[in-house]
Amino acid sequence: AQSVTQPDIHITVSEGASLELRCNYSYGATPYLFWYVQSPGQGLQLLLKYFSGDTLVQGIKGFEAEFKRSQSSFNLRKPSVHWSDAAEYFCAVGVGSGYSTLTFGKGTMLLVSP
Amino acid sequence: SQTIHQWPATLVQPVGSPLSLECTVEGTSNPNLYWYRQAAGRGLQLLFYSVGIGQISSEVPQNLSASRPQDRQFILSSKKLLLSDSGFYLCAWRGTGRGYGYTFGSGTRLTVV
Numbered sequence: 001a002q003s004v005t006q007p008d009i010h011i012t013v014s015e016g017a018s019l020e021l022r023c024n025y026s027y028g029a030t031p032y033l034f035w036y037v038q039s040p041g042q043g044l045q046l047l048l049k050y051f052s053g054d055t056l057v058q059g060i061k062g063f064e065a066e067f068k069r070s071q072s073s074f075n076l077r078k079p080s081v082h083w084s085d086a087a088e089y090f091c092a093v094g095v096g097s098g099y100s101t102l103t104f105g106k107g108t109m110l111l112v113s114p
Numbered sequence: 115s116q117t118i119h120q121w122p123a124t125l126v127q128p129v130g131s132p133l134s135l136e137c138t139v140e141g142t143s144n145p146n147l148y149w150y151r152q153a154a155g156r157g158l159q160l161l162f163y164s165v166g167i168g169q170i171s172s173e174v175p176q177n178l179s180a181s182r183p184q185d186r187q188f189i190l191s192s193k194k195l196l197l198s199d200s201g202f203y204l205c206a207w208r209g210t211g212r213g214y215g216y217t218f219g220s221g222t223r224l225t226v227v
Contacts, residue, residue, distance in 0.1 A: 034215045043120075043204055043218035090158065092215075100146060100165060101173075102216060106157035 002027040002095050006105035013081050014113050021076040021108050023091030032094040033074040034102065035065055039087045047089075050074060061085070086112045116141035120205045120219030127226055133178075133192040135222050137205030140186065145207040147188040148216065149180055152202040164188060165210075200226045 003026040013019050025031055032051050036044040048059025055067040065076045074091060088109050092102040120137045127133060139145050149161040160173045162180035170180050177196050181189045188205060202223050206216040 032215075036216075036218075041202075041221070041223065043220045044206075044216070046215050046217070049215050094215075100171075101148070101160060101163055104158040 002031060002093050002103050004091050004093050004103050004105040006089075006091055006108050008108045009106070010109045010111065012111040012113055015083050016080050019076075019078045019081045019085070019110070021089050021091075021110070023074045023076065023105060024072050025074065025091075025093045026072065027093065027095055029095075030069065033065075033067060034092040034094070035059065035063070035074070035076050036090045036092060036104075037061075037087050038090065038107075044090060047076070081110075081112055083112045083114070086110055116207075116217065118205065118207055118217055118219045120222060122222060123220065124223045125225070127195050127224065129197055129226055130194045133190070133195050133199070133224070135190040135203055135205075135224075137188045137190075137219055138186055139207045142207070142209060143185060145186065145209060147182060147186075148206040148208070149188065149190050150204040150206065152204065153200075158204070161190070195226045197226050200224055 005024045007022055034049045035047040037047050038044045047063050048057050048065055050057050050067045058064050063078050065074055067074050088107045090107045091105040094102045117140045146165050148163045150158045163171050164182045167182055178192050202221050204221045205219040208214045208216050
């Protein structure tokens with residue numbers, strides 16, 4: 001079965017600094033990959049997704065992620081963090097074009113310091 | 115455009131009482147529907163999903179059940195709540211074509227007292 005690992009439970013970044021959140025997956029073929037963001041007490045919002053093609057994908061709110069097959073990774077990046085980016089971030093993987101369910105990582109909580 | 119509605123937003127229920135959480139989707143047909151639960155520090159736990167009317171897949175044996183009486187309606191129920199049922203419940207839908215991610219509802223905070 002596929003699995004998703006987000007090795008960082010918490011990350012603190014200064015406002016204006018760059019951000020990279022790590023995500024590794026375990027699956028033999030190329031999965032469908034997603035990043036979601038959740039503000040406190042809210043549902044999850046899709047930031048970006050990767051299915052095929054260009055391995056660098058752009059998302060909303062200035063986020064991007066890069067798929068690296070050799071490392072089984074799909075790390076999320078942002079060049080300059082804003083205080084409003086403080087939230088929990090989830091990486092997820094779906095297997096096969098007709099996947100029924102997504103497997104989520106346990107999330108990374110992003111704290112932004114002034 | 116598609117929208118997902120989930121209610122109520124918050125709920126405080128005594129132990130042993132019944133539960134009914136409702137989720138509806140608009141603007142699409144034959145969606146995949148999902149119920150997830152978030153407990154503090156435990157990430158997202160898939161509870162149930164449905165790929166069609168009357169079809170329910172249960173991921174975790176527990177005190178809860180789900181039903182899909184209509185194409186775009188998904189209900190999470192319990193006959194008798196336990197303290198351990200407290201958590202944040204999220205409904206989500208997904209289109210059945212290639213390339214769809216989940217779209218989540220705004221969630222229900224359930225506190226069992």
